[in-house]
Amino acid sequence: MLNRILVALILVPLTVYVYLYGDKSFLAFTVLLIGIGIYEIYQMMESKGIVVNKVVGIIIGGAIPLALYSSVLSNGNMLKKLIKNNIGYNVDMSKGTMVLILGIFILMFIRIYQNKVEGSSDYVAYTMLGVLYVGFLFAHIVPIKYMLNGSKWLMTIQILVWISDTFAYLVGVKFGRKLFSRGLCEISPKKSIEGSLGSIVFTVITMLLIKGFLFKDLNISGIHLIIVPILIAVVGQIGDLAESVFKREFGVKDSGKILGGHGGILDRYDSLIWVFPLMYYYLKFFL
Template identity: 40%
Template sequence: MKTRTITGIVALLVLLPIVWYGSWPLVVGTCGMGVIGVSEIFSMKNKNFFSMTGFLTSIATILIILPKKYLSFLPENLDIWNVFFLFAMTLLVMTVLSKNEFTFDDAGVFLLASIYIGNGFHYFLKTASYSFLMVLFVLMIVWATDIGAYLVGKQFGKTKLAPIISPNKTIEGSLGGMILSIIIAILFVQLYNPLNLSILMVVLLAVLISIVGQLGDLTESAYKRYFGVKDSGKILPGHGGILDRFDSMLFVMPLFQLTLSVLNLI
């Protein structure tokens, strides 16, 4: 627990100033985390990351992560999804050239990984482009959910939420995390509310972020269980890998931006 706490504090001391400063250091750091996330998928699948497949998957993920202004080097009529289509076709052709040593299953996993990781970090950058505090608003809700779920689940948890996927999570803990996230969100907008959100809207956003964040956490638990690993990586002592720490955020950031767009708030 001590190692976990120290790692968490150090990570925040590094991450938050970079997010606050923004610009190219944030873009480079985010792309770096995306590539590490890809390497963790390769490791869980027992595939060599330092290979042509690893290189192509990393490039595809970075291209998805990058804001549009950084993609000006692409031909005018070629957008990122055209490039991604070429990546997909290349992986599929590799199943033929490798005589199925590189399988259709491998191609599917790496395609999905690039979308899952790339899209999540892309919308993290997009949220940061609005303001540091908007990122902090989302992260505070995610962290409050985790803390509330742990504390309430440990004290009152009896009903298993997803016993096959994550035996320690309980419905009571999930609800406790959601309630704490609502409280934190309401307190946060008393200090920072650039979108002039009503209390009702803040509550609804907190509930949405809390639920989606927990689904992201459970999704990572599901594929780790499928691959038979405890953690996605070891880069963060006491926490595991990048995917272990950003599993909720990779789900939350795209849905957060989509919700704001649908409501015409951005």
């Protein structure tokens, strides 16, 4: 318990700082999380005898946020004016796709150079799965950061995910299986429908409080104040279950031990891996 508290006391303030005030530190934070997350999923794969190229995968995964940020650097002076005037900047997502293509090219070149045929499809597919699932999806944090009110949106998303996770657990412990006898999903038997519904309700309430008291200038209003938290709560829970699928398939309890009692990076950020892409496209096209 003490270990979990100490990790939270370090990780929470660090997250708040890089989301709200970080630039280079924000980029370093993102690259570090992606690198560790990819390493963890590769470790899970290797526990089942799956062969991946960890070095190439981690480098390619870390290169995705760097590539996205390069478009920010190339417009440095203009970007400062945009942020100062509260306008925002549209990051070029195609650069992330280019890195993915480069990754496939490099992996295939390695197999050709090694003159290996057997298992090449699995080698490329599983290595790129780690890059795509952790690196590319989580890297959507970068374009959100530099949108209109991007820093505040990142903090809002993080708070809503924290609330969703917390109340899914608390409501589930208190009322789980009392209204609905079956659980939410066999993949994670301890999760309950009551906990899932409680998560949604409290996430909506929190969104209203954030807009009313914390970030009054956040560019959201009307029905979006209800839709956004519902989407975050639902997709966040799907992200949590998605990681449970991987852990069950690979036969591990936690993705890693770097956060002590909190498990690994993927255990803490599994919801955000799904939520960041969702929110990027929602904010881009609807707000």
